[in-house]
Amino acid sequence: MVARRSVRDRLRHALRPRAGLPDAFPRSKPLKVRGRSVAWLPALLLLTGIVLLDANTSGRFRIISWLVLVPVIAAAICGVLGTLALGVLSLLAYGAIDASWPHRYQNGLPDFILVVVGSALAALACSVRLRAERQMLHMRDVAETTRRTVLRPMPPGWGGLDHAAVYLAADSEARVGGDFYDIQPGRHGTRLLLGDVQGKGLAAVEAAASLLGTFREAAYHEPVLTTVAGRLEVRMLRHNGYRVALGRDDGDRFATGVMVAFREDTPATVEVINFGHEPPLVVTADGVRSLPPGDGLPLGMGDLASAPPPVLRVPLAPGETLLMVTDGVTEARDASGTFFPLRDTLTKALARDPRTADPHRLVRWVRDGTLDHCGGRLADDTTIFAVRRRAADGRRT
Template sequence: MTEKRVPPGGRLLSWMPGAVMAVVAVVDVAAGPGVGLLPLVSLGPAFSGLVGGWRRTAATGAVALLLCVGLGLYNGQFEELRGFAALGSVAGVTGVGVAAAVTRSRRETELADVRSIAEVAQRVLLRPVPLTAGPLRVAVSYTSAVAEARIGGDLYEVVASPHGVRVIVGDVQGKGLAAVETAAVVLGAFREAAHDEPDLVGLGERLERSVARELEGEKFVTAILAEIGSGHEAVFLNYGHPAPMRLRRDGTADFPQPPSYALPLGLGGNGSDGPKPYLVSFGPGEQLLLYTDGVTEARDEHDAFYPLADRAHLLREPDPHGALDALREDVVRHAAGPPHDDAAMLLLRYHGHGMGKSVPIG
């Protein structure tokens, strides 16, 4: 079992076992044998078991035992039982600390393996989007609420299909591995249907059937589907998802709303009507930002939501990836702390090229 490096933030704790034993030794020598500080030497291996591996804890325990013997002989405490009691205390705490360090190390290794597998699964699931697709330049940003695991429940995809560039951005109910499993179902169905279905409504209906068949209980996915063809317009289907933001050439921004709101994917089997498609003008020099509610619902220290419309000017950066990075960093600054929800953003920038050749995904 390998020894783990102590992170920079834990350097103070890494020095604490030796510092505690040194302080106990100095005070014990200065105060004399009547004070009875000898058992406090066991604090050294106790602290070491909290921050170090089992080898380091055992080494600290050995030093503590030698220190205990030296102080006990210096103070003449082995002529009484309390000297041996102190020695037993140090040995016992060292044994417990070694056992705790071994257990912690195993759990950290198992957790690291799980996180690594989850990260690989997430990379396979959310494949890199094309840099260009038809007349569009594309950039994406993903921030997981589970930062250490780099895994979450938001999803996105861009497919250059024979029927136009088709896009999905969605938000799975829940987080973690269960959310990734649900996202895999949605993205698998979308990638297949995006090539086969001639219109966006048919794609949405097929996606709803696939999701309803695979999901169990009350699980659902909010999502927005978009299709950008050869004309200067985009078609949207909104399944209970935040409306996209359109940034016009003059720098003004708006949020085109659907004619009516529909239930999220997975809940459409309750007899309600599906979403109605709606057209939004979208031409050269304009941008569309599709995002999840982890962006707009990010709160600052005053409990105020992130003002996305007021930050639209950040997307004027010539490079779409740089523009999206600036917006993501601004969201993080606004939240002033770790994110409470996953946040995905997909930026579509109309650069004016024809539909000719598209860069496929994969």
Template sequence: MATVVVLDLLAGPSLGLLPLLTLGPALAAVTGGVRHTALAGLVALVLSVPLAYHDELLGRPQITITLVAIVGVTTAAMLACRLRAEGERKLADVRLVAETVQRVLLPPVPRRAGDLRIALSYTSAAVEARIGGDLYDIARGPGGVRLIVGDVQGKGLDAVETAASVVGAFREAAYDEPALADVGRRLEDHLARRLGGEKFVTAVLAEVREGEISLLNYGHPPPLLLTCDGRVHRLEPREEAPPLGLVALAPTGPEPYGCAFREGDQILFYTDGVCEARDRGGSFYPLEDRAPRLLRAGDPQDALDLLERDLVLHVGGPVPDDAAMLLVRRERP
């Protein structure tokens, strides 16, 4: 509106710039509220009168049309602001309900299991209400503490239901099956009946025993081992395997592999919402570079919270996809 005033004073009535004052309330409605838009419309009306006097348009049809246009655009913009605010409130409610449903279906994990301390971070995506299917769980098995971290293909309540189903099947198999590979076969059979080959679940299964950890990777991002001396290792399988739900399409399933897991070591499990998070320039989150210095805090949960905040800062706002992280630290028994 200030630009319109300056141009009108310089150019005079020849260009007929007064109707452009309607841009004020129209643009105010984009970012402001109802009151802000009404104030912009009032300012436009106040500015139009002295400008009309300067341009010798008082009493002519041009100024009448301008005033009617300002009032009409301001009224429409105020209505749009109100409808937008109501839509934002409804969307916030839907997000809250969706996130609550997701957290209810995923059971809480224990913070301690023997000489293990466990921390969890779950950041829900803030893109509409498109909740995802990230999953996690920890259970005691015959050979030690077993855990799963995974991600269901797709979004929405169907993905959350599938995630809850996988967690339930894992809990049953983790208690019963003698070997980690048997747990994986139970999960594959469960998903083959439930999904029918249309969806899949990437997942990492792990079993922590005394002095070591065994892993079974179904097409999931590899965990990071942070040793007590500060080194970082990607725990990648020797051969890639298809996700759960598609294992029958491969000649063989994944082979168990493992490494030493001693006092002071930490293992970070995560979903692709972490490693595939991008900043405004399109660069992926450098998890391997950030994790060593951010996981030095005394409490594992504090360390993981610090890593979560660093992830949000890298993205520059809400994460576009659900991001789950599970940190396991071995301490002195």
């Protein structure tokens, strides 16, 4: 249980929701004391220990050649100059200590050459390490820019909604995958979209970016929600056709999703179109209920249906929170293969603390519950998205 919680806590820290995700490849942070770097201290302590031990043992037990380890340790935690400096210090120490012994006990030139070669190779290895780290940090910056393009940050109260979201990538170094979500205020109310593109990798990211770009324009301009849905279907088909034209083999890619419209003239209801996705949950201080599943097919499969997906008009009272998740939550399994019972455990959590229905508290609770259930082993990208209308005076309800 302790090990499982430790995994969960590390993932919670590494994947916490904020404007910028943490580094997938963290920058090297030198050891510091009162703001000053002491990265050289472990290697210097090792050097001192070897020198003292060699000086206080018999001539039959000489370990001065172990000084070759000093620049090796420095190469892992210091810069190139620091590694070279410790290598030179090791050579000086070798010469002084070895010369202090009678001739028959001296290690002599062969071990001195060993320390010289070891110091030179350590400096080279340090240079390679730093170059690789710079390359990985550059890749991190590119991935962060991609993430912020696909999953743009949204200001508080965007579109008249209190909202909170957590995105957990199954591949923590990828930082972004096929899950997507957005809120788009427009001329005809506020619309939101959450979805999951089939597959993984950059191809799924491209499809998600294409759908979000179309949604942001269509949701702003189009007065009818079914028209927005039609635009998304066409966008998915066009994207698949483009990929086929490039010679890619993923022309049958599709995306599940849920689109919700908050109309200003109907403050107690919402319009929902479900594209083959898990139905959203309505969370209140009194409990949890599911929205109707709808009969829509995933985006990219519209040709298989005889009619466009229906628009469901469902009640959503002020103060009720709409919770939407991707299959990273619903398909999370524990060691015995049991799926995460989201609705049942959430109902119990609300009974203990009704404040869990707040969007920010809610996404944190679902995140922690999912990681606890699966032991930190995410099998798929995971998105948790919660929204509710703001009060008429702009306060959080």
